[in-house]
Amino acid sequence: MILADFLLAQPWFVWLILLPLGGAASTFVLPRRVAPIGFCCALLILAGAVFSVCQLAATGSLTQAAGHWSAPLGIVLRADGLAVVMLATTAGVGFIISCYALGYFPARGHEPSRARYFWPLWLFVWAGCNALYVSADLFNLYVTLEIVTLAAVALTALEGGAPAVGAALRYLLTSLVGSLTYLAGVALLYAGWGTVDLSLLSQVLTEDPLSRTAMALMICGLLLKSALFPLHFWLPPAHGKAPAPVSAILSALVVKTAYVVLLRLWFEVFASFDRAMTAHLLGALGSAAIIWGSLMALRQERLKLLIAYSTVAQIGYLFLVFPLAGAETAATVWTAVILFMVAHACGKAAMFLVAGTIQQTAGHDRISQMAGAGGPIGVLAVVFALASVTIIGLPPSGGFFAKWLLLNAALATGQWWYCPVILTGSLLAAAYVTRVLSWAFLDVRRNVCPVSSRVMKWPPLALCLVALLLGLAAYGPVRVALTGAPVTGHVLVEQRP
Amino acid sequence: MNDLSVYAAAGILLFFIGLYALFFRRQLLSKILAANVMGSGVFLIFIGLVKQPGQSTDPVPQAMVLTGIIVTLCFTAAAIALAIRLKELNEEHHSATRPEDDFG
């Protein structure tokens, strides 16, 4: 009983920031012990995330003012539903990726330096993500975004080849433009209202040219960072060329960080603004991203590039939320988008991890040369198929449930034209996944392949199962996601005739 | 707005000059310089708008800009390291075929 009280009293969401930061510093200082330290850190973070979910269920959303200095002067941290779902997702996906990385970056292999730098950088990404989810301060969000970006860029370049380094450099410069643009918006808001706290701003902000300019700047910067079509140009090379666990980190977690900030701005800070035009513009870009990304994925020769373009398409769905969030449907789309992020994080991470195993087993990732994969790759192809269920959006996956909610919201708000876009996206996703699988199962000509380690085969399967069964157990995440959410209404909206 | 907003105006100009150069200059080092100029522009906007004539500057945005300067320096260091590495890799790759390339 005392233990339970003690556990409930701990501010777990703050520990979730300090733990990976400490882990990153220690793995840097002790390069010969990176794997054990990193793995212990991942385990502890997973435990902390579980506690923090329990805590949210028990006590509702929590806030903490760093150093006891409250809002206009200090920085407020806040663990609401969105933050805790993202913390838990990052912990779960991150833990599986950490297991996989033990096999992918062997500490005693021929290239120990990659393992040596993977762990501190990855823990920095993790710390940055966790800090971003719980931050309620616009400037602090900028700093956390920069931590995530800088670490992600270095991880991309870890592959070592000229294409990867070039992609990383382009990623860095693009992100830098994005965050500076965002910071310009923050500057305008501070000049106008003297605070950068999310909830204070949402109370005092009035619609005038200054705040509208700030909104435009911040949204543009974040769009660049979250790679919405047509600003996605940096994403496919970076995600496609990075080492497989890194691609999984980037696609599953990092692209969503800027989007989470955008959600907070849209539904909280600028909630009172008249922004129908912006919403429709974002919706149109999202639709274009779905179609364009899927078509490009269909054309790719390389498995990892295909998955990277699939990410471009999936990001499009996230932006349908803005036009679909009406007064009635806000809660529906809020839940839909959170479920979608969770399902996509699990599914996409699993796909990239499997692609990495295939690449190591077959020695390449050319789709057309995967014929004859019956032997060792056969199992992997099955895992890949399972992972893609949620990306396509078939029942009972989390992706299906999220898309269904989006369709529901589209019909309820009378914007039926988003329905064919969502359905076409699913069909195209089915097409590009089938293209990979059809090659993999084509003819059975067994090659002699190196056997990949166990940790590179089975952890992705766990992620697939989570994504697959998320639709069945969606009630839990939905309830958590709506805790302290800045939206009202019901999750399921009845259609009006 | 106030009569020191001439700095904010310069900041806005710097922001756009930097943005333009970042997209249209070919040389990597120029792109990195452009990002730095953009950053300086944002910082000037920040302080230029906050500063009231005859009063001293608010310490909170000063601290924020100081943080921004350090963060931008970190990004510059990383970008330059990446650019040098890219150059080395390209030279290893085709040292004999193409002595002159557009990374400068």
Add this chain to the structure above:
Amino acid sequence: MTLLFGHLIDLLLAVSLTVLAWRLLATSDLFKATVLFIAFGLLMALAWVRLDAPDLALAEAVIGAGITGVLLLTALRHLDSGARVARMSGRSGRRSLRVLLPALGIMPALLVLLCLSSPHIRSTAGLTASVIERLDQIGTDHPVTAVLLDFRAYDTLLETAVLLLAVVAVWSLHPVRPIFSPEPISPAQRGLLRLLLPVLIMTSLYLFWRGSHAPGGAFQAGALLAAGLLLLLLSEQRLPGRWSGMFLRLLLAGGFMIFLLVAAGALVGTGTLLDYPGGGASWLLLSIEAALSLSIAALLATAVIGGRPSDRSTEFPPRRKDPAGEEG
């Protein structure tokens, strides 16, 4: 009359900043662009003085013009494509030095001038009033230091994380790599370096001491110390092999780790992040600052140098002997 004069200066500064930015981005001569960028940094420092932000002026003079300048000039040597290096092999290095030395020499003088001319914060715009109101509750008299180390200390913690992260990122990229000019520097230049170094260190200590009550503090002092470290490297000093391993890594991560431990300790003790015991006693803030300054100096210098130390505990950064002898 003075008001008009002030306006004129402001206008002139703003225009020359814009023109300089345009020129430095328009030129295709990268050396020229770099020199113009250093000048741009110095003008930015002046702009900060005019905007009554002496802390930023100090930071910009040391970081924007100094450290970034060194970073760019060393980058130029590596980025200059093959043909150009062949054409002016020795010159680029000496040209770099010729720019670098005066820049580093002017800096301390400029800093002292800046410090002496900076007025104290006295009024009530924005959050100024609420910062000054609470100054007596914490262990420092200077508002900006108070914001950095107490009110928004969490930002500063993450910022230090970014600094450490930058070094990890740079080290993850490069194999071992020697820096700076291959040709020895002239005795006169060496003498100048010897003269400059103590000045830089003294100025850095002075800035650190001032941070508690006036513009200055951990970041500016650390950056100036980093400039001193870079000067040491220029005069062919190296970190001995047995120190380039664990010792160097602890030095780099130390400031951040101590800050993090204080944050975690406060979280265990009071349940709140960075809630300093005793409302932020001055000795605690001072020791955090001291650790931060040392780490920042080491981090900035290491980030500028580029390559990581070799595993075989040799000198860091390694000397350049002949092009073939480099480790790939």
